Amino acid sequence: MNTKLLxxxxxxxxxxxxxxxxxxxxxxxxxxxxxxxxxxxxxGEEPVISGQLGSGTIFFTHCVLRCVFCQNxxxxxxxxxxxxxxxxxxxxxxxxxxxxxxxxNLVSPTQYGWQLKTALVEAKRAGLFLPVVYNTGGYDSxxxxxxxxxLIDIYLPDLKYFNDERAARYSxxxxxxxxxxxxxxxxxxxxxDIKLDQQGLAQKGVLVRHLVLPNNLADTKxxxxxxxxxxxxxxxxxxxxxxxxxxxxxxxEINRQLLPEEYNPLLDYASELGLENVFIQDLNSAGQFLPDxxxxxxxxxxxxxxxx
Ligand code: SF4
Numbered sequence: 001m002n003t004k005l006l007x008x009x010x011x012x013x014x015x016x017x018x019x020x021x022x023x024x025x026x027x028x029x030x031x032x033x034x035x036x037x038x039x040x041x042x043x044g045e046e047p048v049i050s051g052q053l054g055s056g057t058i059f060f061t062h063c064v065l066r067c068v069f070c071q072n073x074x075x076x077x078x079x080x081x082x083x084x085x086x087x088x089x090x091x092x093x094x095x096x097x098x099x100x101x102x103x104x105n106l107v108s109p110t111q112y113g114w115q116l117k118t119a120l121v122e123a124k125r126a127g128l129f130l131p132v133v134y135n136t137g138g139y140d141s142x143x144x145x146x147x148x149x150x151l152i153d154i155y156l157p158d159l160k161y162f163n164d165e166r167a168a169r170y171s172x173x174x175x176x177x178x179x180x181x182x183x184x185x186x187x188x189x190x191x192x193d194i195k196l197d198q199q200g201l202a203q204k205g206v207l208v209r210h211l212v213l214p215n216n217l218a219d220t221k222x223x224x225x226x227x228x229x230x231x232x233x234x235x236x237x238x239x240x241x242x243x244x245x246x247x248x249x250x251x252x253e254i255n256r257q258l259l260p261e262e263y264n265p266l267l268d269y270a271s272e273l274g275l276e277n278v279f280i281q282d283l284n285s286a287g288q289f290l291p292d293x294x295x296x297x298x299x300x301x302x303x304x305x306x307x308x
């Protein structure tokens with residue numbers, strides 16, 4: 001394993017260069033030992049991830065981004081959670097598997113990506129057979145994604161913005177566009193489009209999440225265009241659940257919920273582009289603490305109908 005990714009930390013787009021092994025901390029503030037905020041069966045992801053029994057979610061503390069509207073800021077910014085050794089991480093995964101989880105869902109994993117590689121190798125040796133989901137904000141370095149190649153079955157990245165200025169203003173991510181698009185290309189190279197099993201559960205592939213922001217500040221149309229160019233069969237969650245939490249009140253232009261007249265035309269645009277596999281959300285789904293797709297239904301742009 002390439003320890004330089006940690007001794008000169010290059011795990012995410014910030015590339016802080018700090019020596020994590022020596023106890024130094026970079027922008028994410030993560031230490032060397034992974035911290036976990038929760039491990040549970042989660043029913044609020046997309047239906048192809050949560051299924052009937054739930055997704056085996058391990059939610060990691062800290063985050064490489066600094067979203068001013070973060071719904072999980074107590075975990076991402078306020079360090080809620082507890083340290084977990086490699087052995088404990090392996091046992092968490094195996095316990096979720098025993099509990100009937102459809103997959104192991106690593107949420108906000110980037111700052112611990114190097115350590116997770118070790119845990120995944122050991123978990124698979126110990127009998128983990130479920131698909132592994134890498135549920136990321138999309139600011140992973142290419143070097144990290146290459147290290148993880150072969151260990152991740154399903155990538156669940158955000159494509160938060162298609163504009164560097166806004167990514168820097170609202171999420172503290174410099175050069176976000178280049179990092180995120182290169183990362184999604186690499187994820188797609190590794191695992192391709194989503195493949196379902198006979199129960200309709202994802203077994204492999206990329207499912208991209210894009211949260212539409214008020215005043216079109218996520219630049220949704222070019223983001224959709226990029227995804228369509230990557231693959232017309234790309235799976236996408238076009239999310240409407242934005243609510244102004246955490247420090248959003250400091251930014252008047254995003255200090256309100258999304259309006260139907262902002263969201264609905266983007267569904268038409270997805271249809272015009274020919275995107276085939278899109279999940280949409282009811283605008284009333286705003287207000288959930290965790291991403292909640294309980295309102296989500298498959299959207300078939302070909303006939304502009306919900307629930308195919
Ligand atoms: S994970 Fe990213 S933010 Fe954290 S120390 Fe490494 S390069 Fe910096």
